[in-house]
Amino acid sequence: MQIQLLVFVTVVEKKNFSRAAESLNMTQPAVSQQIHSLEDHYGVKLFERNSKRVELTRAGEILHDYAVQILNLHQEARQAINDLVGLVTGKLMIGASLTIGEYVLPRLLAVFTRQFPDVEVAVSIGNTEVIADNALNSRIDVGLVEGPVNPANLMITPFLEDEMVLIVPSRHRLASVDTAETSDLSNETFIVREVGSGTRYVVEEVFRTLEFHPKREIQFGSTQAIKEAVEAGLGVAFISKWSIQKEIQLGTLSAVRVKGHSFPRPFSVIWKKGQFQTRAMKEFVNLTGSSDFLTALEKGSFPSPLE
Incomplete structure (x- = not known):
């Protein structure tokens, strides 16, 4: 019964018998046979079939909910037994x-x-x-x-404790100082992450703490892109200390603290x-x-x- 339920759930996910067969490393006739056996067992039709895709009947929708739970419980039971004998798999x-x-x-x-x-x-x-x-x-x-x-x-x-630090290009006017005044940032373009990013949220908190709002922002979708933008001289950024270790060592970026402030997270x-x-x-x-x-x-x- 377990293999029949697995085949059934896979057909539902793939919405196609051929793709389900490929995913399960089975032939399409073998997949069809397992579905027919399941339909015979419950005495209902589970799918409405057409040339392009399959759709669940109401009975199929009900069985799918239970089939997912049964397969998950089976996996949990197997994992619990492995745990009991000390296997980490x-x-x-x-x-x-x-x-x-x-x-x-x-x-x-x-x-x-x-x-x-x-x-x-x-x-x-x-x-x-x-x-x-x-x-x-x-x-x-x-x-x-x-x-x-x-x-x-x-x-x-x-x-793990992180800290947000200000990064500037190696030839930036602030690159040679350990700390900067908030006023030093007033004319800088800031490179920031997208809305929904944890880094973006924390950087906005940094700006609120400093009572500062950038005159201009450029948004990038990754930390790596932000670092490369700063290296290219597009602006400056607040970024995780864990993400700049190589650049600090190589001298392509400089990290600066804002006087009187720290930004742990x-x-x-x-x-x-x-x-x-x-x-x-x-x-x-x-x-x-x-x-x-x-x-x-x-x-x-x-x-x-x-x-």
Whole structure:
């Protein structure tokens, strides 16, 4: 029955018998046979078929809801048994906001995969809003975010302290100073992230704290693009200290503090409240707060003049 339900759910997802067969590494006649067997078992028609796609009948819609639950419960049961005998296996779906995904998660995964090589890891990258939504809708097991999220249905645990610093090109007038006055920023163009980004939210908080609003902003969709824009002389930016270690070492960017101010922020682990936690997920969450990860992060980063 499990294989029949798996075939049924895959046909629903692919909306096509041929694509479902390809996804399952089966022949199309074999897929059709499994669906016919399922229809015979329940005594109902599950799909309305036409030449291009298949649509669920009302009975099919009802069965689909239960089939997804049954398959998920089966996976949870298998994972729980593996946990009992001490095996850390299965698939771990991780979501990360862009700064974390580009500059922190690779070092975290380097430690995790060495310790648990039998876990299949899948990573998706998006801004904080996207990652929080994916966690709430169970599209990922665990998320790593840099911005605030609604705590109503999410568990939120800070795991790493970040700091937003001002970056300027190496030949900028502020490149040779340790601290700048707020007034020094008045005529600068600021390079910022898109709305919905955790970095964008924090940068707006920085501007409010400084009681300052840029006269001109240019928006980019990633931290890497912001760094390259600043290097090219398009403007200046507030950015995560973890994202500029190489550029500081190479001398292509300079980091400056604003006199009398610091702008710390936490990176956080999130997951859906009440979610079943596999052993792999538990080990990953535990690793984010471990000394092994912090040591790997420090060894992998270049020394910063701000430290």
